[in-house]
Every structure is written in C-alpha cells, then in structure tokens.
Amino acid sequence: MADISPLSARPEVLDFLLTRRSRPAKTLRAPVPDRGTVDTLLTAAARCPDHGKLEPWRFLVLERAACTRLAALAREIGADRPLGPEKLEKSTRAFADAHLVVAVVSVPKPSDKVPETEQVLSAGAACLSLVNAALACGWGANWLTDWMAFDRAFLSRGLGLAETEIVAGFIHLGTETIVPPERPRPDVAALTEWVSA
Structure with a gap:
C-alpha cells in the first residue's frame, strides 16, 4: 500500500472503498432508509466534485x-x-x-467556464457518492439507468x-436480502500507463 500521511490517514475508509460492492436492485426490500437518513445520504452525495459550484444535479426521492x-x-x-418482451419486463x-429510489437528475447550467460534459460527470459523481454513502451506512444500494433515464416521454410524463x-x-435503496x-x-x-516525461 502507498504511503499515506498519518495526519490525514483514514485506513477504514480506504478499506471500505477497496471492498465496496453494490447490491443488485432486484434483491433490495423494505425497510428502507427514513427521511432523516436519506437527507444525510443526499448531503454526502452533494459533496461530490462540482467545478464552478454550479450544482448541475438535483434529487427526486421516489417512494x-x-x-x-x-x-x-x-x-x-x-x-x-x-425493447422486446423480456427487456420490457426487466x-x-x-x-x-x-x-x-433516488433519481439523480443531471441539470446542466449555462457556463462559459464549465463544459456540459463536466457537469454531467459531476452528476455521475453524485450518483456514486450516494451509493457509497448508503453502503457505508449499511443499506443496500444500486445505480441503474436503462432506457427510462433518457426517454423524453418517460422523463416528462413520469x-x-x-x-x-x-x-x-x-439509485435503488433498501435492505439487502x-x-x-x-x-x-x-x-x-x-489499464494503467505511467508517464514520466
């Protein structure tokens, strides 16, 4: 393991990150986190990288x-x-x-300094932060998209x-079974290339 400054070391956090594992959404059941817990998880998710402090995401908590x-x-x-019947059923x-389920909505903001791609990546970072926060609290969590995440009719009507x-x-949340x-x-x-010059 690499040297880590003893003043800032959090080996238990690193151990969590090295062993984290999402829980399949289809295996999650009630009980689910209460509102206070969800507020804490969303607070953790909102601490993701956000170049320009644009907050290019928002959360819809779907009960x-x-x-x-x-x-x-x-x-x-x-x-x-x-889609075909099997895909539709799934x-x-x-x-x-x-x-x-928490829908993390990508909300690009007008900006001369922060390209839309960076803002979408920030929304993705919020997704992973939310999953990790839930797992760290002992809840099951899974990040899904599927066609509904991009279908205009579903997004508008639903x-x-x-x-x-x-x-x-x-982001599906619940008790793992x-x-x-x-x-x-x-x-x-x-997958790694070291570039020294």
Missing part, C-alpha cells in the same frame, strides 16, 4: 407509490419502444419491485423533467 406509478408508465411507454420490474434534463442514475458474491475486478496494472 413506493411513485415507483409503482413509474412501473406502469414504463410498461405503457416501453410497449411502443423496440425494466418495468426495476420500478415495480422498488421501495425507494418525472416532470425539463427538455435539457436526463437522469444520471436511478442476499449478499452478492464477489465478482471479477479489473486488472488495474493492465
């Missing part, structure tokens, strides 16, 4: 009834999309089985999003 409504809407709209079940907004991630097995991880050495 059980909203998830049920969105499942029906996904089925309705998805029937007109070239995407519909993602909401039908959910008890609590979530009331503006034309310029998309969902960077649907199955501990997932470890999966193969990237060979970091094969």
